Amino acid sequence: MKTDLNIIAKTLRRKIIETSFRARIPHIGSCLSCIDLLVYLYWCELKINPLESENIHRDRFILSKGHGAPGLFQVLAAKEFFPLNLLEEFGKPGSVFHEHPPKPGYIAGIEAATGSLGHGLPMALGMALAERIQKLEYRTYAMLSDGECNEGSIWEAAMLASAQKLNKLTVIIDYNKWQATGRSQEVMAIEPLSDKWKSFGWDIQEIDGHDFSQIKDSFNKAKDESKPSAIIAHTIKGKGVSFMEDDNNWHYRIPNADELQRSLRELEDES
Amino acid sequence: MRSLFAKEITNIAKNNKKVVILSGDIGNRMFDEFKDFAPDRFINCGIAEANMMSLASGMALCGLRPVIYTITPFTTTRCLEQIKIGAAYHNANLLIIGTGSGLSYSELGPTHHSLEDIAIIRSIPEIRLLTPSDPEELKVQLNESLLLDGPTYIRIGKKGEPNIFSKDNYLGIGKANVIRKGTDILILAIGPIVSEALSASNDLANENINVEVATMGSVKPLDEKFLEENLIRNFKYWITLEEHGLVGGLGSAILEWASDNNYLDKLKLKRIAVKNQFINKLGNQNYTRKMLGLDSSGIRNTIKNLCEN
Ligand SMILES: [Mg+2]
Numbered sequence: 001m002k003t004d005l006n007i008i009a010k011t012l013r014r015k016i017i018e019t020s021f022r023a024r025i026p027h028i029g030s031c032l033s034c035i036d037l038l039v040y041l042y043w044c045e046l047k048i049n050p051l052e053s054e055n056i057h058r059d060r061f062i063l064s065k066g067h068g069a070p071g072l073f074q075v076l077a078a079k080e081f082f083p084l085n086l087l088e089e090f091g092k093p094g095s096v097f098h099e100h101p102p103k104p105g106y107i108a109g110i111e112a113a114t115g116s117l118g119h120g121l122p123m124a125l126g127m128a129l130a131e132r133i134q135k136l137e138y139r140t141y142a143m144l145s146d147g148e149c150n151e152g153s154i155w156e157a158a159m160l161a162s163a164q165k166l167n168k169l170t171v172i173i174d175y176n177k178w179q180a181t182g183r184s185q186e187v188m189a190i191e192p193l194s195d196k197w198k199s200f201g202w203d204i205q206e207i208d209g210h211d212f213s214q215i216k217d218s219f220n221k222a223k224d225e226s227k228p229s230a231i232i233a234h235t236i237k238g239k240g241v242s243f244m245e246d247d248n249n250w251h252y253r254i255p256n257a258d259e260l261q262r263s264l265r266e267l268e269d270e271s
Numbered sequence: 272m273r274s275l276f277a278k279e280i281t282n283i284a285k286n287n288k289k290v291v292i293l294s295g296d297i298g299n300r301m302f303d304e305f306k307d308f309a310p311d312r313f314i315n316c317g318i319a320e321a322n323m324m325s326l327a328s329g330m331a332l333c334g335l336r337p338v339i340y341t342i343t344p345f346t347t348t349r350c351l352e353q354i355k356i357g358a359a360y361h362n363a364n365l366l367i368i369g370t371g372s373g374l375s376y377s378e379l380g381p382t383h384h385s386l387e388d389i390a391i392i393r394s395i396p397e398i399r400l401l402t403p404s405d406p407e408e409l410k411v412q413l414n415e416s417l418l419l420d421g422p423t424y425i426r427i428g429k430k431g432e433p434n435i436f437s438k439d440n441y442l443g444i445g446k447a448n449v450i451r452k453g454t455d456i457l458i459l460a461i462g463p464i465v466s467e468a469l470s471a472s473n474d475l476a477n478e479n480i481n482v483e484v485a486t487m488g489s490v491k492p493l494d495e496k497f498l499e500e501n502l503i504r505n506f507k508y509w510i511t512l513e514e515h516g517l518v519g520g521l522g523s524a525i526l527e528w529a530s531d532n533n534y535l536d537k538l539k540l541k542r543i544a545v546k547n548q549f550i551n552k553l554g555n556q557n558y559t560r561k562m563l564g565l566d567s568s569g570i571r572n573t574i575k576n577l578c579e580n
Contacts, residue, residue, distance in 0.1 A: 056334065103361050104332065116356055122322040123357060126329025133291060133311055134334060156322035
């Protein structure tokens with residue numbers, strides 16, 4: 001399994017960078033930092049049948065860090081939520097595939113429009129409450145960025161989820177230590193991040209967000225908890241391409257032709 | 272109006288299991304009956320309105336019919352982006368109740384006044400904006416909203432609002448209603464403040480000024496058919512009356528309607544509303560209405576001046 005997931009993630013990294021180059025779409029760094037987590041979620045964790053992407057009992061996944069959409073679109077296409085060739089429209093005028101997820105109904109598999117940070121987790125919280133009230137059978141997941149934890153609404157949601165003992169809600173924080181224009185610790189003193197979530201009443205785990213066996217264990221453990229669960233995934237922004245790793249310029253930069261070729265070479269499949 | 276709301280939503284929720292009440296830590300005791308029979312469908316979301324609004328849209332996307340209840344500024348402008356994105360853009364089936372609108376909480380100060388909510392909510396696509404004038408109209412609109420797709424904002428008063436309508440009125444969403452017949456002046460009002468217009472009209476009758484009073488029921492949708500029918504009746508003036516700021520409220524909506532349809536040469540319109548200011552010297556609602564010229568005598572004087580000039 002482990003190798004397979006690595007190969008899938010590598011393929012999607014290439015597609016993310018190629019698409020960014022072709023469609024002039026930014027946020028490569030943010031997409032590369034969470035792609036391993038997304039691959040694990042969609043290949044191993046989430047109970048969603050791509051052919052029934054509106055089934056009422058499906059697990060709900062909200063990409064609260066909506067600027068990771070170019071990564072999520074690749075994942076959904078690879079899982080055949082929609083035909084792969086739809087992504088040829090990515091970034092073109094009039095297309096629904098642009099920088100952020102649109103509202104549901106335009107792209108199969110998208111549960112919420114999340115380009116504005118701090119909305120996704122509260123919406124996921126509502127979905128988790130809806131599951132309990134209607135006695136449905138699903139879990140709800142929200143993926144946040146560390147920068148997004150600047151938003152007050154995240155902490156409003158964190159307190160209510162805890163008061164409501166929403167044990168079927170899991171948050172994954174893509175903790176790549178950067179936000180748009182600076183180190184997340186310097187902008188808003190985000191540390192101690194896991195103590196913050198813990199003191200808000202959440203079960204917390206800290207993992208390497210690029211290690212599939214740690215990712216697997218954390219999701220399994222999250223299911224055993226009687227409270228909402230936060231997985232703080234330590235990640236590297238731009239992971240997988242040496243000259244992008246931990247360089248925050250790749251929050252907004254688009255690769256030139258030479259950079260594209262260099263990244264694709266680095267991401268070649270050895271197998 | 273708020274106690275009617277609590278009673279009616281409780282009745283509705285007994286049959287409609289999708290209805291959930293979300294409270295922003297207000298309404299102590301009001302919802303006791305609701306909590307008794309559906310404790311899992313009443314959630315006190317705390318004093319955290321942004322989260323409450325977004326979670327309501329998440330619930331709606333998963334099949335529920337959340338009803339959000341708190342004081343107007345906190346359920347509108349406080350969480351505006353959550354309304355724009357979560358509720359309106361997602362076309363979420365949710366109902367926002369703003370209680371104590373306008374100057375209902377006058378003596379609580381500008382923090383609790385809502386004199387810009389109509390202007391702001393009106394500018395957002397795909398959300399209805401209802402302005403019932405009495406408890407009966409609220410009851411009808413509440414029931415109708417919960418059957419419609421998409422979000423609705425209902426702007427209500429506080430307590431003790433008089434009953435305005437008779438059995439002859441049809442109080443559906445988007446329906447204007449004439450509550451006093453007249454020929455010289457047409458007052459178009461929204462909300463409980465219409466009672467001030469009625470009382471002003473009775474006084475003006477003694478001075479041979481014959482006033483028709485209508486309630487608009489909602490600002491969005493606007494009853495355009497009703498407005499068009501009145502264009503040909505040659506009223507000397509149309510007056511809009513609202514417990515809201517001058518900027519962007521009912522008066523603006525009707526002027527925009529007239530401009531967009533090339534009717535500006537067919538009517539003269541005077542807006543009675545609160546001028547663009549904060550209210551610093553406080554009193555109760557009656558005091559503040561009087562100070563601002565929104566009470567019956569202020570309305571009467573405005574209309575007399577228009578008729579004399
Ligand atoms: Mg970050």
